[in-house]
Amino acid sequence: MYDFPRMTLQVDWRFEKIRPLAKALVLIALAASLAGCGSHRGGGASATASRGTYKVGAPYTIDGVTYVPQEEFNHVETGVASWYGPGFHGKYTANGEVYNQSDHTAAHRTLQMPAILRVTNLDNGMSTTVRVNDRGPYARNRVIDLSRAAAEELGMVRTGTAHVRIDQLPAESMAVKEVAVNGGGPSEQLAAAARASSGRTAPPPTAVAQAAAPAPAPAPPTPAPQIVWASAPAPAPAHTLSAPKGTTIASLAAHSPGGFYVQAGAFSTMTNAERQRGMVASYGNAEISQGSAGGREIFRVRLGPYTTSDAAGIVADRLKRSGYGDARVVAD
Numbered sequence: 001m002y003d004f005p006r007m008t009l010q011v012d013w014r015f016e017k018i019r020p021l022a023k024a025l026v027l028i029a030l031a032a033s034l035a036g037c038g039s040h041r042g043g044g045a046s047a048t049a050s051r052g053t054y055k056v057g058a059p060y061t062i063d064g065v066t067y068v069p070q071e072e073f074n075h076v077e078t079g080v081a082s083w084y085g086p087g088f089h090g091k092y093t094a095n096g097e098v099y100n101q102s103d104h105t106a107a108h109r110t111l112q113m114p115a116i117l118r119v120t121n122l123d124n125g126m127s128t129t130v131r132v133n134d135r136g137p138y139a140r141n142r143v144i145d146l147s148r149a150a151a152e153e154l155g156m157v158r159t160g161t162a163h164v165r166i167d168q169l170p171a172e173s174m175a176v177k178e179v180a181v182n183g184g185g186p187s188e189q190l191a192a193a194a195r196a197s198s199g200r201t202a203p204p205p206t207a208v209a210q211a212a213a214p215a216p217a218p219a220p221p222t223p224a225p226q227i228v229w230a231s232a233p234a235p236a237p238a239h240t241l242s243a244p245k246g247t248t249i250a251s252l253a254a255h256s257p258g259g260f261y262v263q264a265g266a267f268s269t270m271t272n273a274e275r276q277r278g279m280v281a282s283y284g285n286a287e288i289s290q291g292s293a294g295g296r297e298i299f300r301v302r303l304g305p306y307t308t309s310d311a312a313g314i315v316a317d318r319l320k321r322s323g324y325g326d327a328r329v330v331a332d
Contacts (some may be wrong), residue, residue, distance in 0.1 A: 051096075051097070051183070051184070051185030051186070052093070052095040052096040052097035052113075052114075052133060052180070052185065052186065053095055053096050053180065054095075054112070054113070054114070054177060054180035054181045055094065055095045055096075055112065055113045056069050056070065056071050056112045056113075057069040057094075057135075062138045062320075063138065065138075067109045067110055068110060069109075069110045069111070069112070070110060070111075070112075071112045071177075072111060072112070072115075072168065073115075073168060073170040073173050073174060074168060074170055075111060075115075075117075075166065075167075075168040076165075076166065076167055076168070077143050077144075077165075077166040078122075078143070078163075078164070078165050078166070079141065079142065079143030079144075079163070079164065079166075080141050080142050080143060080161050080162070080163060080164070081119065081121075081142065081143065081144045081145070081146055081154075081156070081161060081162050081163075081164040082137055082139065082142050082144075082145050082146070082160060082161050082314050082317070083145065083146040083147065083148055083150070083151035083156065083157065083160070083314075084101075084107070084136075084137075084145055084146075084147070084148075084314070084317075084318050085101035085147065085148035085151075086101075086282065086283065086284075087280075087282045087283035087284070087315075087318055087319075087322070088101075088318055088321070088322060089101045091322065093105075093107075093113075093133045093134035094107070094113060094133070094134045094135040095113040095114070095133050095134070097133050097185075097186060099133075099134065099147075100147075101147050101148040101149065102147070102148065102149050103131075103147055103149060103186075104128060104129060104130045104131065104147060104149050104150045104153070105130055105131050105132070105133050105134065105146075105147045105150070106119070106130040106131070106132050106133075106134070106144055106145060106146050106147065106150060107132070107133075107134035107135055107136035107137060107144070107145035107146075108132045108134075108135070108136075108143075108144055108145075109135060109136065109137075109138075111132050111168070112132075112173075112177065113132050113133050113134070113135075114131050114132055114133055114173075114176045114177070114180055114186075114189055115131070115132040115168060115173045115176070115177075116129065116130070116131055116132075116168070116169045116172035116173045116175075116176055116193050117129070117130050117131075117132060117144075117166050117167065117168050117169065118166075118167045118168075118169055119144065119146065119150065119154065119164050119165070119166055119167075120164060120165045120167070121154040121155060121156060121162045121163070121164055122162075122163045122164060122165055123156075123162050123163055124154075124155050124162075126153065126154050126155050127153075127154070128150050128153035128154055129169070130146060130147070130150050131176065131186070131189065131190070131193070133186075135321075136317065136321055137317050138317055138320060138321070139310075139313040139314065139316065139317040140313070142161075142317075143164070143166065144164065144166055145317075160310065160311050160314055161310055161314070169193075169196075169197070171196040171197070172193040172196045172197055174196070175189075175192040175193055175195065175196035176189040176190075176192055176193050178192070179192045259304060259305030259306060259307060259331075259332050260304060260305060260306045260307070260308065260309050260311070260312040260329055260330070260331055260332070261302040261303065261304035261305055261306070261312065261329070261330050261331075261332060262283075262284070262302060262303045262304055262306075262312050262315045262316045262319065262327055262328070262329055262330075263300055263301070263302050263326075263327065263328055263329075263330050264276060264280045264286075264301045264302065264303060264319055264324055264326070264327050265300070265301045265324070265326055266293070266298045266299070266300045266301070267298065267299050267300075267301070268296065268297070268298060268299075269299070270288070270299050272299075273288045273299035273300070273301050274288065276301045277301050280301065280303065280319065280324065283303055283315055283318060283319060283322075284303040284304065284315055285303060285304065286301065286302070286303050287301075287302055287303070287304075288300065288301055288302075289302060302330070303315055305332065309329055309331075312329040313329055315327075316328060316329050
């Protein structure tokens with residue numbers, strides 16, 4: 001994430017001979033400049049999300065697997081879903097928005113961003129609607145990564161994963177594409193998706209792009225899916241430990257053997273290991289363990305333990321997507 005410096009404009013009004021028209025022009029220019037500065041995003045989860053862009057993207061390779069993004073409007077897929085929230089909240093998504101774990105969004109490997117999907121938990125029959133604005137997941141055997149709010153709707157926060165069916169909503173996906181292409185942000189996209197869901201025609205693209213706030217979503221007819229996006233944060237998932245983050249090597253040694261860890265790096269000095277531990281502490285319970293490799297002493301930064309390799313894989317995937325490419329699951 002990048003923070004841009006605030007712009008300060010100083011207007012010298014000591015020129016007494018300036019004409020009223022010139023003053024008006026200066027005020028207009030000042031207002032325009034301040035409006036540009038208003039797009040600056042502050043820190044924290046309460047920051048206003050960036051508008052993002054419409055994006056399909058070029059082919060890319062992760063861990064030796066090549067993915068080819070493409071625009072679709074009738075995508076259907078079945079597989080395992082996971083969810084993400086802690087550690088990624090407030091960071092930028094693949095299309096330039098700011099991720100909010102309380103929004104109903106999702107990450108998909110190849111679908112255009114944005115796109116609207118209905119996701120059904122095949123284990124309990126619960127379903128929700130999400131807007132794709134990110135790339136992923138890259139852990140094995142996963143087809144979609146859901147926000148925490150969406151995972152709550154599907155009743156899968158505690159389990160971490162679920163078997164799901166993905167059905168793309170064609171009308172809604174076309175509606176959000178039109179808005180995004182014309183510069184409309186998430187709120188305008190949601191309003192357009194709600195109109196498409198209820199069968200109403202969307203306003204002209206220019207009007208959508210200039211909308212100040214989303215129109216309230218009317219209750220759709222029974223056959224049409226209802227767009228539900230708001231949800232309160234839920235308790236921490238079962239696989240996330242509540243142990244203090246300031247864990248030391250000694251406390252790691254006291255843990256019972258067994259379980260799975262996510263190794264975020266190995267370093268030759270304790271100083272570098274401590275620095276890395278601080279950087280990944282928001283992703284879970286971070287610890288440093290001492291070992292040797294090639295006859296040299298090393299310090300490993302690990303998160304965990306997790307009871308299953310799948311639970312650890314969710315965290316490893318989050319780290320990789322955040323730039324920690326060496327993150328991997330290890331068994332104790």
